[in-house]
Amino acid sequence: xxxxxxxxxxxxxxxxxxxxxxxxxxxxxxxxxxxxxxxxxxxxxxxxxxxxxxxxxxxxxxxxxxxxxxxxxxxxxxxxxxxxxxxxxxxxxxxxx
Numbered sequence: 001x002x003x004x005x006x007x008x009x010x011x012x013x014x015x016x017x018x019x020x021x022x023x024x025x026x027x028x029x030x031x032x033x034x035x036x037x038x039x040x041x042x043x044x045x046x047x048x049x050x051x052x053x054x055x056x057x058x059x060x061x062x063x064x065x066x067x068x069x070x071x072x073x074x075x076x077x078x079x080x081x082x083x084x085x086x087x088x089x090x091x092x093x094x095x096x097x
Contacts, residue, residue, distance in 0.1 A: 048097040055095050062092035 044051040049059065065088030072081035 049095045058095045062088050
């Protein structure tokens with residue numbers, strides 16, 4: 001009888017510990033998700049763009065093109081830098097209004 005009670009209590013304590021860990025992680029991931037969503041919404045409002053996945057992807061591609069333009073200019077490649085710069089600005093003009 002004592003063994004069943006001990007095993008029951010041990011299972012109860014272990015269950016409560018697992019429940020606490022799961023609830024804590026759930027709260028943490030919810031907070032991270034909300035922070036990411038608020039960041040995307042704020043950035044989209046500031047740039048005057050839509051918050052769709054396609055718009056965010058095009059924004060990232062345009063920023064990568066601008067980064068490549070800066071790298072090309074730092075390597076003293078004027079023609080390559082101008083091409084990357086124009087491509088980046090052209091793509092960003094699609095997204096940003």
